[in-house]
Amino acid sequence: MRLSQNISWKLTVAVYAFVIIISLIIYGYHFPSSNNLIEVPPVIALLNPEIYKQDVYVQDMLQITPRSYYQYLMYMTAKLGLGLSLTYFVYYVIAFASFILGLYAIGNKFGKSKLSAAVLAFLGLVSVEGTIGYTSLFRSEPIPAIFAMGCAIWGVYFCLCKRWILGYLFFGLACISQFLVGILPGGLMAPLLILEAKRTHNLKTAILPFLTLGIFASFVYLPMVITGSTGSGVITNEEFVYLYGHIRNPHHIIPSAWPSRLWRNLIFFMAGGLLCITSADSLRSKDKINLVIVIFTSFFALLLGYIFLEIYPLSLFAKLQLARTTPFAQLMVFIAISVLVYEHYKQVNIGITVLLVITPILYNGAIILFFLSIGLVILKNQNRIQLIRHKLVNFILVFGVLLILTLYPPPSSVSEAFGRVFWKLALFLVLAFPFILEESLSSVRRIKEITYTLAFTSFAFLMLGLLNLLPGNLSNFLQKRVTLYQVPADSLTKLALRFRQRSSNDALVLVPPSLTEFRFYSQRAVVFDFRSYSFTDKGIREWKNRMETILGPVKPPLSWRNVDSLFRKRSSSELVTVANKFGANYILTRSDWHSDIQGLVVDQEGKWVLYKLDNSPSRGDRNL
Known part of the structure; x- marks a missing residue:
């Protein structure tokens, strides 16, 4: 039977509610993530203006920036009484549900099957191959890019359906949360839109969608230009590319900084994907052309990035982070798969079916996908597809790919090996639930009984878990999968939490530049944090000044993982001088780095030591 033709809208809602809730639990949710440690403090400052007053980064982010709309959305929602952690969770659930339903819609459009929809949703969530620049379609962290993806995925869907204005409207909405997640897919779809306008001889077809996206983009960009936050001429193109690209974000921006393994896998993945597109009989020739155009447009964007970052540096191309186009090219391959x-x-x-599903989620699976695609093309052209229908062949293929998934790269424990297969299998089965219902049950009454029971049970389980009303083991299980607010038990976090309770709101701390978490958990201002890069010209200039003052001369490669080595090399007297220059009254360091700082040790946890430079307590200090 066809499920969609025989059930009510209420039952449809129940089906997808069950899928979304259980998928969320399996997929996981974690707050705060490492990126939240950077993104959230400005929102906290909006909620409590008395803190972070001396934090240059936070105060700069409270100016007009590309994050302003996102920050005020989080702030206003939290002010309604939800609180910060629940606010982020609610918006993540909305984005997660929208992303899955968007992929379902795309899969149903091209595959005409709920199995295709399930496969597309599965690959969109867990694939590890097909992008470069350390980008992905989705993650288990509530950050602006993920919120924006909940809109952008529908922009892709409507554009592929040739409903251009609606598609670009969703890209515009994505811009409000994360500018690039709206602009870049709009650019990738532009060739398709232009070709459609040319085919129909209707210029209006192209003008209105571009105008729609342009209006939303102007909401973000024009206020920054008017206020002088960007385009002020304070920073040259070369300096911006050097600071933002080569120093701060080479892993996202600079093509020559990306490991050769990533380039190799990208090329193999896209080549295999192109072969999948050509060999998919169910795809119309027009659809195949559209998918190929998007893929080649992404590669053209990468070429432009190389030219205008490595050869002739332009700040615009550093800001665009064109590697972010590759997840959308990856999506085109997933459609074909x-x-x-x-x-x-x-x-x-069955063997080929399993191979196609699992290959994109394998480490270095791009090479397997490439040769699998070649094999399928050869067998199809020679009319020998029947050779792979033998039960023994299917068994070998399924067993082999599951073995690779389990054992490569080598797991650290049996539980890790088991988890690699179990959680992915569980996620796929849940996403395929609509297809399973459609294929296995013929009674609408039976479908209703099963679906309503599962939907109610899953909803109750999640709600009771969030309210901490589940029994011990079940509660622990859910909290490991869905973490509304996690406080690490490491020594640095313990020190930060104590400092939050004992220090005044106006405390300013000189910390090692990788310690983003100290600002977050202590809710106190820090002099400099390497990862907290500003969006305004003035803020970027100040970021550079503080980095060089604290660390001394720097040069690539540099990252938050190794930046503390420069801090460690500074003498105790130099750190005191730096702290005094920026008005900091505390220094955080390690006892094995600096043991002779001229100041009062006010707290210590493990090897982390907090010094107070002024022996007389600041106003509001408590027990320091």
């Missing part, structure tokens, strides 16, 4: 999966499922090629 999802279509092929259903085609081979109908032909009872």
Whole structure:
């Protein structure tokens, strides 16, 4: 039977509610993530203006920036009474649900099957191959890019359906949360839109969608230009590319900084994807052309990035972070794979079906996908697809790919090996629940009984877990999968939490530049944090000044992982001088780095030591 033709909208809602809730639990949610440690303090400052007053980064982020709309959305929602952690969770659930439903819609459009929809959603959530620049379609952390992806995925869907204005409207909405997640897919879809306008001889077809996106983009960009936050001429193109690209974000921006393994995997993945597109019989020729155009547009963007970052530096191309186009090119490949999966499922090629689903989630699976695609093309052209329908061949293929998934790279424990297969299998089965219902049950009454029971049970389980009303083991399980607010038990966090309770709101601390978490958990201002890069010209200049003052001369490669080595090399007297220059009254360091700082040790946890430079307590200090 066809599920969609025989059930009510209420039952449809119940089906997808169950899928979204259980998928969320399996996929996981963690707050705060390492990125939240950077993004959230400005929101905290909006909620409590008395803190972070001396934090240059936080105060700069409270000016007009690309994050302003996102920050005020979080702030206003939290002010309604939800609190900060619950606010982030609510918006993440909305984005997660929207992302899955968007992928379902795309999968149903091209594959005409709920299996294709499930495969596309699965790959969109857990794939590890097909992008470069350490980018991905989705993550288990509530950050602006993920919130924006909940809108952008529908922009892709409507553009592929040639509903251009609606598609670019969703790209515009994505811009409000994360500018690039809205602008870049809009750029990738632009060739398709222009070709459609040319085909229909209707210029209006292209003008209105571009105008729609332009209006939303101007909401973000024009206020920054008017206030002088950007485009002020304070920083040259070369300096911006050097600071933002080579120093702060080479892993996201600079093509020559990306490991050769990532380039190799990207090329193999996209080549295999192109072969999948050409061999998918269910795809119309127009659809194949559109998917290929998006992929090549992404590669053209990477070429432009190389030219205007490595050869002729322009700040615009550093700001665009063109590697962020590759997840959308990856999505085009996933569409072809999802279509092929259903085609081979109908032909009872179970081994190939499993290979196509699992290959993109394998470490270095891009190479396997490439050779698998070549093999399928050869077998199809020679009319020998029947060779892979033998039960023994299917068993070998399924067993082999599951073995690779389990053992490569080598797991550290049996539980890790088991978890690699179990959680991914569980997620796929849940995402395929609509397809399983459609294929296995013929009674609408039976479908209702099962679906309503599962939907109610899953909703109750999640709600009771969030309210801490589940029994011990179940509560522990849910809290490990869905963490509304996690406080690490490491020595640095303990020290930060105590400092928050004992110090005044106006405390300013000189910390090692990688310690983003200290600002977050202590809710106190820090002099400099390497990862907290500003969006305004003035803020960028100040970031550079403080980095060089604290660390001395720097040069690439530099990252938050090794930046503390420069801090460690500074003498105790130099740190005191730096702290005094910026008005800091505390220094945080380690006892094995600096043991002779001229100041009062006010707290210590493990090897972390907090010094107070002025022996007379500041106003409001408590027990320091």
